[in-house]
Amino acid sequence: MANSPPITLNPPKRPLDPFRRAVLRGAAVLLPPLLTIVIFVWVFNTVITYMLVPMEQTARWALEEYTTDIQPDRVDAEPVEGQPNQFVIDDGLYVRTADERYVPLHVYEAVAKKVGRSTSKDAEVIYREYINQEYLQRQYIIPVFLGVLILVLYLLGKFLAAGIGRFIWAQFERLIVRLPLVSNVYSSVKQVTDFMLTTDTQVKATRVVAIEYPRRGIWSLAMVTGEGMMDISAAANEPVLSVLVPTSPMPFTGFTMTVRKSETVDLNITMDQAIQFIVSCGVVVPPHQSPSLMEARDRQLSADAAHPVAGPNRKPVSE
The missing domain is CATH 4.10.340 (Interleukin-10; domain 2)
Structure with a gap:
């Protein structure tokens, strides 16, 4: 009986074809800037929705309340000869609107340049459009908003410092x-x-450690925020640390824990490197903490030591 080839339960994986490799390479290049733009757009839209829009509404209300010049239907309104729908009221030129009231001529003319001439709108609508296009244009209000926001934060910080x-x-x-x-x-x-x-150094994280969480054998990055509570330290019969375990990919949320100091491992990384590691879900590893990069560096150093290259001011080794 001829020997039959052995049956493999797990056939070897086929290498990626050039098309799939190109697609994955393109996605790896495109996703980082795209996600960065998405995050900034989300922050911008959040600020616009919850801060700029209420500010615009408040400014619009104040302008409508204190600058609006709408005259009621008055019997003393004198028509202007040769100018239909224009009237003189208290030595000023007005235009009558659909609700039988009057708005100043310059207000009506300014709105007519943008939306066309029409007296079929109510006086409040015409004045609201006038205020929007004259005082509340985004190219003007956004710099004012940023200036006011920075000023308010500065004054609030100085006030709370007192x-x-x-x-x-x-x-x-x-x-x-x-x-x-x-x-x-x-x-x-x-x-x-x-x-x-x-x-404040009492609140700011001091260093990055690793703890076994959520169970032993699984390590998580944690940021030390304090020395913990005395009662917990007494119960544990050893020093404890308060740590914040941030979550991926947004390190702005996490879990506050108190752990034994002996059960933490100090990591030789900075806060920025820890945040990059968390945001990237472990993809971005500090160079001095990456085994593959360290092995590649060691191999390069060994190769350089075995085959030194003559520099411009060095003689060849054979000499």
């Missing part, structure tokens, strides 16, 4: 933490924002 400001803010936070549902959300958000933005 004694009265800290006292008022402490009373406000004391009120917030008494609300059952709001206190949980506020505390979590405050912890993350303090960690990312504050310059």
